[in-house]
Amino acid sequence: MTLTPELRRGFLEKMALSRAFDDAMIALYWEGKVPIFAFGAGPLPGELHCSNGAEPIGAGVCGALSADDMITADHRPHHVAVCRGVDLDRMSAELLGKKAGLSQGKGGHMHIYDPAVNFASSGIIAEGMAPAAGMALARRLQKKPGVAVTFLGEGAANQGAFHEVMNMVGLWKLPVITVVQDNEWGVSTAKSESTAIERNSDRAAGYGMAGEYVDSNDPDDIYEAAARAVKRARDGLGGTILELKTARLAGHFMGDQQGYIPEQMKQADPIPLYRAKLIRDGVITEAQADAIQAAATERMAKAMQFAKDAPYPDASEAFDHVFAA
Ligand SMILES: Cc1ncc(C[n+]2csc(CCOP(=O)(O)OP(=O)(O)O)c2C)c(N)n1
Structure with a gap:
């Protein structure tokens, strides 16, 4: 898998669309809320954990995957x-609690589910790991191709789930890539105050699998590391713990003013950096970058309009899809 100019241009397009999505949702979230404190109700129900700063991870890792591969993600x-x-469109409708949403408006922003592209997420942290390992095992038993990728925070x-799942993935050499997104903070707890070692990727040795740390929030570097992990998985060499240094620019949730982060630890925005890099490398011009x-802004405006125009589910449907009570 080669890092072509088309691929790199696509990374910028995807990162711009992801940021447009988050910025539009952040603006909507604040409608009807008390500024700064995030009290009150508005058109966007529930909490909102945005990805601002982590876009290179989505672009770089997903760029190395094929349609057969499966993804589980977390609350972000x-x-x-x-x-x-x-x-x-349907993801936007899901955040607004509309019936046209991917989960008929009942899942919200942490529970995005789109079987058409093998994607699911859960608000319970590390919860997506076991299903990812299970999907990889199922594919192996069915003799079908597919690598499972599970995304979580450091x-x-x-x-506990992390260690249990990593052990089974290592033991059975399952094609599972565990992407640990190291933004240095678990809510307001620093990694250095919660984790015994500096790099979670070093834990891979304890599970008999490969581990790699990418100290760069740049989609080119992330893509290359992800492509190496995908190749190992497809070659039958088992899983990888891929830890990626990234940034959390919008706070843990809305209303988090991040007063606990010292000024010198504030992280850079990777999108303008990548835009400048592509222009410097002659991949795109300033005008193409603006386009x-x-x-991205226009596509997101359309999605938001779709979501706003869509009807809410009927109250009579509240208990549909409840399997046990
Ligand atoms: C099992 C579980 N425990 C606690 C929480 C509450 N919670 C939500 S996000 C979070 C911190 C997650 O930090 P990290 O995994 O580093 O991801 P980040 O928010 O930095 O992206 C916690 C404790 C949860 N959702 N699930």
Whole structure:
């Protein structure tokens, strides 16, 4: 898999669309809310954990996958979902609680599910790991191709589920790539105060699998590391813990003013950096970069209009799809 100019241009397009999605949802979230404190109700029900800063992960990792591959993500799923090609209209409707949403408006922003592109997410941290391993095992038993990729934060890497699933993936050499997104913070707890070692990717040795840390929030570097992990998985060499240094620019949730982050630890925005890099490398011109941004804004405006125009589910449907009570 080669890093072509088309692929790199596509990374910028996907990152711009992901950011447009988050910025539109952030603006909507604040409608009807008390500024700064996030009290009150508005058109966007529930909490909102945005991906601003982590877009290179979605673009780089999803760029290395094929349609057969399967993804599970966590409570901060937008960048992965958008870059995977989850239906943007229905994803937007899901956040607004509309019946046209991917889960008929009952899942909200943490529970994005689109079987058309093998994508699911859950608000329970590290929860997506076992289903990812299960899907990889199922494919193996069915003699069908497919690598499973599970996305989580560095905070979730201290959950019990992480260790249990990694052991089975290592033991059975399952084609599972565990993407640990290291934005340094689990809510307001620093990685250095919660994790015994500096790099979760070093834990891979304890599970008999490959581990790689990418100290760069650039989709080119992420793509190349992801492509190496995908190749190992497809070649039958088992899983990889791929830890990616990234940024959390919009706070843990809305209303988080991030007062606990020292000024010198504030992270850079990767999108303008990548835009400048592509222009410097002669992949695109300034005008083409502006056109990519304009197209993303326009596409998101259409998705938001679809979501706003869509009807709410009927109250009589509230208990549909409840399997046990
Ligand atoms: C099992 C479980 N415990 C606690 C929570 C509450 N919670 C939501 S996000 C979060 C922190 C997650 O940090 P990290 O995994 O580093 O991801 P980030 O938010 O930084 O992307 C916590 C504790 C949860 N959702 N699930």
